[in-house]
Amino acid sequence: MQGVKSFVEGRSPMAVDGRRRVISLFAAVAWLVPSHESLAADVAKPPNIVIIFADDLGYGDLGCYGHPTIATPRLDQMAHEGLRFTQFYSAAPVCTPSRAALLTGRYPIRSGMAGNKGRVLFVHSTGGIPASERTLAEELAAAGYQTACVGKWHLGHLPPYLPTENGFDRYFGIPYSNDMGLISGRGKPKKGTPLPLMRDTVTIETEPDQRFLTERYTEEAVSFISEAAAAGRPFFLYLPHSMPHVPLFASKRFAGSSARGLYGDVVETIDWSTGKILDTLREKGLAKSTFVFFTSDNGPWLIYRQHGGSAGPLRGGKGSTWEGGMREPGIAWWPSHIPVGQVSKALGTTMDLYTTCLAMAGVEPPTDRTLDGVDLSPVLFDEDVPSIRPFFYYRGPELFAVRYGPWKLHFKTQSGYGQRTPELHDPPLLFHLEHDPSEQFDVAKDHPDVIATIVEQVERHRKELTPGDPVY
Amino acid sequence: MQGVKSFVEGRSPMAVDGRRRVISLFAAVAWLVPSHESLAADVAKPPNIVIIFADDLGYGDLGCYGHPTIATPRLDQMAHEGLRFTQFYSAAPVCTPSRAALLTGRYPIRSGMAGNKGRVLFVHSTGGIPASERTLAEELAAAGYQTACVGKWHLGHLPPYLPTENGFDRYFGIPYSNDMGLISGRGKPKKGTPLPLMRDTVTIETEPDQRFLTERYTEEAVSFISEAAAAGRPFFLYLPHSMPHVPLFASKRFAGSSARGLYGDVVETIDWSTGKILDTLREKGLAKSTFVFFTSDNGPWLIYRQHGGSAGPLRGGKGSTWEGGMREPGIAWWPSHIPVGQVSKALGTTMDLYTTCLAMAGVEPPTDRTLDGVDLSPVLFDEDVPSIRPFFYYRGPELFAVRYGPWKLHFKTQSGYGQRTPELHDPPLLFHLEHDPSEQFDVAKDHPDVIATIVEQVERHRKELTPGDPVY
Numbered sequence: 001m002q003g004v005k006s007f008v009e010g011r012s013p014m015a016v017d018g019r020r021r022v023i024s025l026f027a028a029v030a031w032l033v034p035s036h037e038s039l040a041a042d043v044a045k046p047p048n049i050v051i052i053f054a055d056d057l058g059y060g061d062l063g064c065y066g067h068p069t070i071a072t073p074r075l076d077q078m079a080h081e082g083l084r085f086t087q088f089y090s091a092a093p094v095c096t097p098s099r100a101a102l103l104t105g106r107y108p109i110r111s112g113m114a115g116n117k118g119r120v121l122f123v124h125s126t127g128g129i130p131a132s133e134r135t136l137a138e139e140l141a142a143a144g145y146q147t148a149c150v151g152k153w154h155l156g157h158l159p160p161y162l163p164t165e166n167g168f169d170r171y172f173g174i175p176y177s178n179d180m181g182l183i184s185g186r187g188k189p190k191k192g193t194p195l196p197l198m199r200d201t202v203t204i205e206t207e208p209d210q211r212f213l214t215e216r217y218t219e220e221a222v223s224f225i226s227e228a229a230a231a232g233r234p235f236f237l238y239l240p241h242s243m244p245h246v247p248l249f250a251s252k253r254f255a256g257s258s259a260r261g262l263y264g265d266v267v268e269t270i271d272w273s274t275g276k277i278l279d280t281l282r283e284k285g286l287a288k289s290t291f292v293f294f295t296s297d298n299g300p301w302l303i304y305r306q307h308g309g310s311a312g313p314l315r316g317g318k319g320s321t322w323e324g325g326m327r328e329p330g331i332a333w334w335p336s337h338i339p340v341g342q343v344s345k346a347l348g349t350t351m352d353l354y355t356t357c358l359a360m361a362g363v364e365p366p367t368d369r370t371l372d373g374v375d376l377s378p379v380l381f382d383e384d385v386p387s388i389r390p391f392f393y394y395r396g397p398e399l400f401a402v403r404y405g406p407w408k409l410h411f412k413t414q415s416g417y418g419q420r421t422p423e424l425h426d427p428p429l430l431f432h433l434e435h436d437p438s439e440q441f442d443v444a445k446d447h448p449d450v451i452a453t454i455v456e457q458v459e460r461h462r463k464e465l466t467p468g469d470p471v472y
Numbered sequence: 473m474q475g476v477k478s479f480v481e482g483r484s485p486m487a488v489d490g491r492r493r494v495i496s497l498f499a500a501v502a503w504l505v506p507s508h509e510s511l512a513a514d515v516a517k518p519p520n521i522v523i524i525f526a527d528d529l530g531y532g533d534l535g536c537y538g539h540p541t542i543a544t545p546r547l548d549q550m551a552h553e554g555l556r557f558t559q560f561y562s563a564a565p566v567c568t569p570s571r572a573a574l575l576t577g578r579y580p581i582r583s584g585m586a587g588n589k590g591r592v593l594f595v596h597s598t599g600g601i602p603a604s605e606r607t608l609a610e611e612l613a614a615a616g617y618q619t620a621c622v623g624k625w626h627l628g629h630l631p632p633y634l635p636t637e638n639g640f641d642r643y644f645g646i647p648y649s650n651d652m653g654l655i656s657g658r659g660k661p662k663k664g665t666p667l668p669l670m671r672d673t674v675t676i677e678t679e680p681d682q683r684f685l686t687e688r689y690t691e692e693a694v695s696f697i698s699e700a701a702a703a704g705r706p707f708f709l710y711l712p713h714s715m716p717h718v719p720l721f722a723s724k725r726f727a728g729s730s731a732r733g734l735y736g737d738v739v740e741t742i743d744w745s746t747g748k749i750l751d752t753l754r755e756k757g758l759a760k761s762t763f764v765f766f767t768s769d770n771g772p773w774l775i776y777r778q779h780g781g782s783a784g785p786l787r788g789g790k791g792s793t794w795e796g797g798m799r800e801p802g803i804a805w806w807p808s809h810i811p812v813g814q815v816s817k818a819l820g821t822t823m824d825l826y827t828t829c830l831a832m833a834g835v836e837p838p839t840d841r842t843l844d845g846v847d848l849s850p851v852l853f854d855e856d857v858p859s860i861r862p863f864f865y866y867r868g869p870e871l872f873a874v875r876y877g878p879w880k881l882h883f884k885t886q887s888g889y890g891q892r893t894p895e896l897h898d899p900p901l902l903f904h905l906e907h908d909p910s911e912q913f914d915v916a917k918d919h920p921d922v923i924a925t926i927v928e929q930v931e932r933h934r935k936e937l938t939p940g941d942p943v944y
Contacts, residue, residue: 060785063815066538067785068558069906071815080552086540259817259878261907306907312785313532313539343535343543345731406731434541435733435778 046361047334048290049140050237050277051353053102054270055095055152055245058300059327060312061267067310069259070267074275075294079331083342083380088330089349089391090298093319093416095154095177096120098297098350099240103135105354105365105373107392112468113155114397121154123180123193127471128156129166134366136354137167140236143363148224150217151240152177164200172199172220178242182207185246185304210249213242218273222280229284241270246304263307287335291360293353294331299324303417315439319416321393321400322439338380346379346386370464390457397467402454406434409454518833519806520762521612522709522749523825525574526742527567527624527717530772531799532784533739539782541731542739546747547766551803555814555852560802561821561863562770565791565888567626567649568592570769570822571712575607577826577837577845579864584940585627586869593626595652595665599943600628601638606838608826609639612708615835620696622689623712624649636672644671644692650714654679657718657776682721685714690745694752701756713742718776735779759807763832765825766803771796775889787911791888793865793872795911810852818851818858842936862929869939874926878906881926
């Protein structure tokens with residue numbers, strides 16, 4: 001009863017729209033005229049933005065999220081210097097839709113990028129992110145940001161869909177998953193199309209040595225930061241790593257370095273990489289003017305056993321709508337803006353990054369479409385308690401579950417891989433995620449009123465939802 | 473193969489005995505003559521020692537060990553200022569033997585305190601810790617320390633076995649578990665003997681209001697620290713909390729404060745309490761002269777559902793020899809002596825606290841008996857890699873499993889509660905705990921040589937072991 005009370009009566013809606021619109025005109029134009037930049041007050045200056053997006057990293061895979069044998073001192077330090085979310089979600093349990101959500105601020109079903117039966121784009125796919133979507137990069141570029149995507153794209157690898165068609169000035173990376181070339185997820189040779197390593201729209205290598213991918217991405221990212229800093233306009237770096245998605249590879253420098261074995265070596269390489277980015281920002285004097293966010297696209301790919309990660313205390317992994325499939329590490333860093341040493345239980349999602357980054361940049365978000373993200377600035381800067389809002393767990397185009405306040409209602413469940421059809425739950429399963437983070441104790445029968453409230457939210461969502469044409 | 477190689481050839485045994493014996497005579501006598509204390513160099517001065525021992529707290533129940541909704545800012549800060557172990561063990565999966573191990577530095581089977589079939593001492597028990605054991609408190613008291621036990625004793629509640637008979641100058645607390653009185657683990661009234669709250673050897677209250685237990689223990693601990701500081705001799709405070717063992721109670725101040733519900737309220741009270749202890753040390757100017765260690769007696773009592781804790785990524789809980797039953801948070805703090813911000817994967821056990829504390833105090837440990845603890849000082853101060861040594865997982869008087877290097881071999885398994893007889897494993901199950909912390913992937917058939925090496929360790933242990941007469 002308390003749950004319903006707190007989420008129905010207890011809190012007033014946050015004036016998200018209001019906040020979004022309170023944009024200093026000064027801030028909005030300050031860096032459009034680079035020569036005037038030094039005149040702008042530091043607080044009003046739009047920050048550089050760096051989003052680091054690991055692939056298949058689990059909730060429990062970092063030291064600061066409790067992993068016993070993966071050492072991530074740089075990410076732990078980043079968390080200690082900033083804010084660590086404990087209830088942060090990707091908007092899908094697999095790659096393609098998760099990335100679409102991050103870059104559009106919308107549930108992937110709206111853009112048609114939800115995937116069929118929870119699948120992703122493959123080498124034979126001919127589609128990609130629709131031109132009608134307004135990506136975060138497009139919005140920031142239009143407002144004067146320098147933009148780069150370095151790493152795994154996976155939103156369409158044919159020319160019309162590449163990063164450079166979607167707001168990024170430059171691109172360097174593999175446009176889809178690293179198991180889609182000549183090496184299988186288990187690290188064995190297989191038939192197929194060699195992995196393309198692209199610069200902008202051109203394939204510059206095929207089947208690159210994956211041992212060096214993370215280091216090459218890092219080098220590219222550091223170059224971009226250095227060049228962008230010299231150009232004097234703010235920049236947006238989107239760094240979606242190819243790892244720790246299988247097949248796993250580590251360079252000589254990191255191979256054998258982790259007590260956790262190869263998977264740990266790979267995560268520790270990403271830890272090193274993140275440290276390198278932060279060091280570069282510090283060296284360039286950009287630490288106080290750069291917002292950095294670290295998260296992952298979905299949970300650990302458990303069927304790969306020791307080559308898959310850990311969701312820590314959470315149930316399930318990649319491909320499922322149990323918490324382990326979609327709840328992720330989320331670390332926000334912006335020295336002297338985000339207070340140090342924060343741990344936040346506030347709900348956050350990758351879609352919120354879209355809205356939050358636009359708000360930081362002083363950019364009005366598109367008003368001609370539904371956005372699902374909210375501005376997380378109150379959580380990051382003010383320690384405000386955000387209002388309660390629903391979070392919808394989609395597997396492909398199907399709604400499987402809903403979170404509202406501390407409650408999660410499952411209509412369907414399906415393990416990520418190996419279970420061919422979903423299990424339907426009627427009555428649905430209800431878990432109190434904050435009391436029972438591991439989703440062990442169904443309390444549906446004790447809380448019919450909670451269920452009714454959540455079902456209302458679902459009906460409202462279904463009414464307003466216009467699915468995009470499915471992209472394959 | 474690498475595993476065997478690393479643990480058989482790769483490292484030389486640490487000269488633990490040698491280290492232990494290098495005791496500055498100056499240090500050993502400095503505070504025996506209080507008036508000379510100020511003349512002693514600070515580094516050579518034996519520190520005050522505080523051991524905080526939670527009850528049934530799981531590996532995953534603190535913020536710094538990855539719990540999503542239990543807020544433990546003070547313990548997180550303590551870890552950040554000191555060293556956090558990720559592979560620290562209690563020596564038994566239930567209360568009584570775990571406490572015996574901590575205070576004697578020996579596997580509880582040696583003292584006869586192992587318990588019958590994994591059980592503990594009950595209200596009708598007539599035995600307790602044998603007088604022949606040399607407790608940590610006795611050793612420290614003999615060397616001039618002021619000593620106090622505040623909280624749950626559970627090593628015998630009849631007069632010959634109380635803390636004041638075992639080296640403690642004073643005692644305040646409930647001498648056994650908080651579900652052994654008139655309230656059941658589920659918080660319901662039940663028949664029985666009212667819980668005694670004792671001061672030294674006298675019951676001063678019966679069935680005290682459990683909402684205030686942690687706060688009363690804290691108040692007592694703070695008083696002891698204040699008085700001991702004034703007396704000018706070093707002190708040893710052993711603070712075994714009664715909580716978060718069921719039944720759970722929180723005072724008005726903490727009730728409803730945690731997003732995790734009542735269990736979280738109770739853990740957050742212990743977090744507050746730990747902060748209060750550290751604050752007191754700082755206020756008295758004792759932070760740099762006090763070694764504080766925080767851990768728990770065994771894993772979470774899972775059958776109590778939301779009233780039980782979480783082992784995080786680890787398998788099993790209280791009562792079992794799966795990792796969740798015996799691996800615990802372990803946080804070491806001693807400003808300006810233990811370097812800040814350390815996370816250590818070194819093996820540590822509660823038995824090592826005995827040996828480590830004696831080494832810090834400059835006290836020669838007993839030589840007339842086998843001690844199982846080693847001095848962890850190299851881990852705490854030098855970041856040395858300790859030598860590989862076996863760790864034996866006992867359930868009651870039976871050896872169920874062995875850890876050696878990263879490997880764990882299970883001869884028997886049994887869930888903590890609800891499984892009446894152990895499952896025997898022949899061949900035994902083998903897990904690589906550092907690659908596979910959740911004990912999911914039995915790799916026995918790939919590593920016969922590892923198994924042979926571990927079996928040798930077991931044979932050696934069995935040959936030298938003389939079990940004590942069982943205590944009931």
